[in-house]
Amino acid sequence: MPSTAEGATTGVAGPHHPPAAPGAVPGPDLDAPLDRLWHELRSGPEGLDERDAARRLQVQGPNALPARSRASWPRALARQVVHPLALLLWAASGLALLAGTPVLAAAIVVVVLLNAGLAFWQEQHAEHAVAALEAYLPARTRVLRGGVAREIPAVEVVTGDVVLLGEGAAVPADGRLVSGAVEIDMSALTGESVPVARRAGAHPPGPVLEAPDLVFRGTTCTVGSARAVVTGTGVHTEIGRIAALTGHVGHRESPLEVQVRRVAWLIAAVALGTGAAFLPIGLLAGLSFTAALVFAIGLLVANVPEGLLPTITLALAAGVRSLARHGAVIRRLSAVETLGSTTVICTDKTGTLTRNRMRPHALWTPARGRGDPDRDASAAPQAARVAQRCSDADLPNPARGTGSGDPTELALLVFAAAAGLDTRAATRLRDRRAVHPFDPVLTRMSTVDDTPDGLAVHTKGAVEAVLERCTALRRDGGVTELDAAGRAEVLTATADLAADGLRVLALAGRPAGPGDVGADRAAVESGLVLEALVGLVDPPRPSVRPAVARCHAAGIAVHVVTGDHPVTAEAVARAVGIGAHGLRVVGGAELAGLREGALDALLAAGDEIVFARVAPEQKLRIVEALGHLGEVVAVTGDGVNDAPALRRADIGVAMGASGTDVAREAATMVLTDDDFATIERAVAEGRRVYDDVRKFVLYIFAHAVPEVVPFLVFALSGGAVPLGLTVLQILAIDLGTETLPALALGREPAEPGVMSRPPRPRSEGVIRPRMLWRAWGLLGLTSAALTTGAFLVVLLRAGWTPGAPTGPGSALHPAYVEATTATFVGIVACQIGTAFAARTEHASLRSVGLGTNPLLWWGIGFEVLVTAAVVYLPVAQHLVGTAPLDAATVALLLCCAPLVWGVDELDRWRRRRHVRPISERRTR
Numbered sequence: 001m002p003s004t005a006e007g008a009t010t011g012v013a014g015p016h017h018p019p020a021a022p023g024a025v026p027g028p029d030l031d032a033p034l035d036r037l038w039h040e041l042r043s044g045p046e047g048l049d050e051r052d053a054a055r056r057l058q059v060q061g062p063n064a065l066p067a068r069s070r071a072s073w074p075r076a077l078a079r080q081v082v083h084p085l086a087l088l089l090w091a092a093s094g095l096a097l098l099a100g101t102p103v104l105a106a107a108i109v110v111v112v113l114l115n116a117g118l119a120f121w122q123e124q125h126a127e128h129a130v131a132a133l134e135a136y137l138p139a140r141t142r143v144l145r146g147g148v149a150r151e152i153p154a155v156e157v158v159t160g161d162v163v164l165l166g167e168g169a170a171v172p173a174d175g176r177l178v179s180g181a182v183e184i185d186m187s188a189l190t191g192e193s194v195p196v197a198r199r200a201g202a203h204p205p206g207p208v209l210e211a212p213d214l215v216f217r218g219t220t221c222t223v224g225s226a227r228a229v230v231t232g233t234g235v236h237t238e239i240g241r242i243a244a245l246t247g248h249v250g251h252r253e254s255p256l257e258v259q260v261r262r263v264a265w266l267i268a269a270v271a272l273g274t275g276a277a278f279l280p281i282g283l284l285a286g287l288s289f290t291a292a293l294v295f296a297i298g299l300l301v302a303n304v305p306e307g308l309l310p311t312i313t314l315a316l317a318a319g320v321r322s323l324a325r326h327g328a329v330i331r332r333l334s335a336v337e338t339l340g341s342t343t344v345i346c347t348d349k350t351g352t353l354t355r356n357r358m359r360p361h362a363l364w365t366p367a368r369g370r371g372d373p374d375r376d377a378s379a380a381p382q383a384a385r386v387a388q389r390c391s392d393a394d395l396p397n398p399a400r401g402t403g404s405g406d407p408t409e410l411a412l413l414v415f416a417a418a419a420g421l422d423t424r425a426a427t428r429l430r431d432r433r434a435v436h437p438f439d440p441v442l443t444r445m446s447t448v449d450d451t452p453d454g455l456a457v458h459t460k461g462a463v464e465a466v467l468e469r470c471t472a473l474r475r476d477g478g479v480t481e482l483d484a485a486g487r488a489e490v491l492t493a494t495a496d497l498a499a500d501g502l503r504v505l506a507l508a509g510r511p512a513g514p515g516d517v518g519a520d521r522a523a524v525e526s527g528l529v530l531e532a533l534v535g536l537v538d539p540p541r542p543s544v545r546p547a548v549a550r551c552h553a554a555g556i557a558v559h560v561v562t563g564d565h566p567v568t569a570e571a572v573a574r575a576v577g578i579g580a581h582g583l584r585v586v587g588g589a590e591l592a593g594l595r596e597g598a599l600d601a602l603l604a605a606g607d608e609i610v611f612a613r614v615a616p617e618q619k620l621r622i623v624e625a626l627g628h629l630g631e632v633v634a635v636t637g638d639g640v641n642d643a644p645a646l647r648r649a650d651i652g653v654a655m656g657a658s659g660t661d662v663a664r665e666a667a668t669m670v671l672t673d674d675d676f677a678t679i680e681r682a683v684a685e686g687r688r689v690y691d692d693v694r695k696f697v698l699y700i701f702a703h704a705v706p707e708v709v710p711f712l713v714f715a716l717s718g719g720a721v722p723l724g725l726t727v728l729q730i731l732a733i734d735l736g737t738e739t740l741p742a743l744a745l746g747r748e749p750a751e752p753g754v755m756s757r758p759p760r761p762r763s764e765g766v767i768r769p770r771m772l773w774r775a776w777g778l779l780g781l782t783s784a785a786l787t788t789g790a791f792l793v794v795l796l797r798a799g800w801t802p803g804a805p806t807g808p809g810s811a812l813h814p815a816y817v818e819a820t821t822a823t824f825v826g827i828v829a830c831q832i833g834t835a836f837a838a839r840t841e842h843a844s845l846r847s848v849g850l851g852t853n854p855l856l857w858w859g860i861g862f863e864v865l866v867t868a869a870v871v872y873l874p875v876a877q878h879l880v881g882t883a884p885l886d887a888a889t890v891a892l893l894l895c896c897a898p899l900v901w902g903v904d905e906l907d908r909w910r911r912r913r914h915v916r917p918i919s920e921r922r923t924r
């Protein structure tokens, strides 16, 4: 980790630069000497003042790229009309026309158009839901305005602004470095994955993207700190030009969608096969060719599941939106389904399990032992001075405890303030002569500062990391040599503080000489005198303990991966219930010594593990090992070095409030509140969405059986039993009555117990044998038996006997029309029963409550209205071939709904009695 403090401002003129890109809007001359560039941009090292910036924003417009160039809506709509399944229906319509049934042909066209309209609406809705997510995660950036550092939304950056770049920050606009040095990850722009060094000053000729002092929007700073003056914003940036050419990446199909697409095709093929098979069967049973063809077409149209896919996309999008409202912003639709099968969560500690609001709780000095930091701060003035000087945080108002910067440093400043020291950043920076920033691998930070007693080194960090650089400690009588006994004493005191869950930092220092200002880190951090240990308390978030318990009930293991002390980490883990069924603590050094096989064995042993003093790079190793064991891993991270682990995990979770831009970019999910409990909620939501998709697939599958059975009965009886359902009646079911309840099932609230069953195996398909049995066997056959029964009852009541003519003109024809209408109404009633049955997979309907999905009631209301219209409106009767039913028949048919639901309810009850209790399943 280089210690790149912002260096001297440069004003070096560079040789001539080639023009940026063909067609580029003329921008400032990037080759000009810096003072001319300032002049051209009407800016300076202090940045713009607020009013000027506001004016520029009005003139230049926001620093944003144009929204994704979506296909224009007529094109998107047209796509729905010509997708392969729709083409199949068009062909069916053409055939119907050829067969001389224009009404059927027209009805099929209506089916295609209505379905296209619905799919179009669903896709638009899904796209909007995802696009709206950006509002939950506004990118922010630090700029100098009138010499004062401020954080502003990245869209408000204007040319001439001076941007402050730091580790992990995204570069918000194109600019030229004016001071400092950084390493930049240019992969988004150039595809080059190795970060490149950029520093102010040098300016040889060459391609723009390779200029050593230019930085570009869309790239990220991985190391160092620098200031850059903005030369181009929005579309006038390199990435803006590229984006204008290529547009953004479109929606990638999730595994669930791929699976369902395959199933849809399979069903379409079966429908085609059934239709084709019906043609000869119909002819054999005595139908005319035209009639047989029409029925074949009807079967095909009834069973092509054209609406399945958009409904799933919409369900996923609705899941994404509801997650965003609950603090988890998902960056890929498909992540919703992966979330539901999460088996392991690797979480960090500070901020995720704890509140990240630290305050000093204990002070230990070699002279006085453990004491109170408030009371004893003034008795340890050197320690307080280390806390004051060796810091990047700003605490202008210690009484209120509010300021900006790292919570650990803010807490140490509170301790410094208790000793009466000035904790403002400005004062401190005036006296600072050199800084060696906090390095997560070394786990310490040092500064060299001017003090009233002369130049001094100040170091703070993890106790082991500081202690190894100390040669003495301060006792009452002065400085004494640090011998083995002294070290042991310090380590015992550390363990004592850490056992209380405190984050322990060591404070050390020494007088310095002028040589220390430019010296390397190892030289500066040597010969230190240990002043004190400070224990910081960071209480667990109250929401975490119940969330961990719910994870355990759901068969999810929670491991902690932290840079903190093992004892502290263990205390916090235990406080929130992690390791309730067995806890192992593994230090970073132990982890480094483990071979792959041993690590696999450790992770497979079933205990929850606290990995402490782990370097960010080791996180990747843990995630990889878990992946190797077949676990579905969610891992949290916030730093630049966490990015590889976030990318490798099934669900990379970044912290929206405290994380770096780099981590957010690498993550699949960003928590706007940084809370562990939100991860657990997201898993529950993922499970709900997946369950809901299965619910409406079940519902849609179930209606095929009662629609097909009348044809089978007709064919198998050799025509002795007339067709129980007409083709147009089938279309009326498909068209009017089915869609809305199916949509409503996609919004079903989570079933009770959704988090008390083990995670779904990754390989498990959305359509499982049990679901098919339930759809076709239980619900489908019950519905078919009831509706065919109703059909026969109406016919028999009119004096029909098998084989008696029922065609137009025959005496029995009016009764036959009435009987087919009874089948039609019966199927609708059965589907209402199926909708209620499909609401739960295991639980009873009573446990979810009848009124908890109001959308379903609306859908059913609509279904009933359409059915009534088809049965009682003369125009519809004429078109669809229905006859009004008397009240007694309707009442009888309505009983189908509770009967179908009741059969499924009984089956679920039977299954619940055989389900093993959770304790017998995978326990943690």
Ligand SMILES: Nc1ncnc2c1ncn2[C@@H]1O[C@H](COP(=O)(O)OP(=O)(O)OP(=O)(O)O)[C@@H](O)[C@H]1O
Residues within 6 Å of the ligand: 347, 348, 349, 350, 351, 406, 408, 409, 438, 440, 443, 444, 445, 460, 461, 462, 463, 503, 504, 505, 561, 562, 563, 564, 565
């Ligand atoms: N600003 C700092 N200056 C010096 N030392 C620090 C600073 N912040 C943290 N440390 C030390 O470095 C150790 C590791 O800190 P780091 O922030 O990398 O941990 P982490 O993995 O982010 O922890 P967590 O999992 O708790 O979030 C801490 O235990 C602490 O001793």
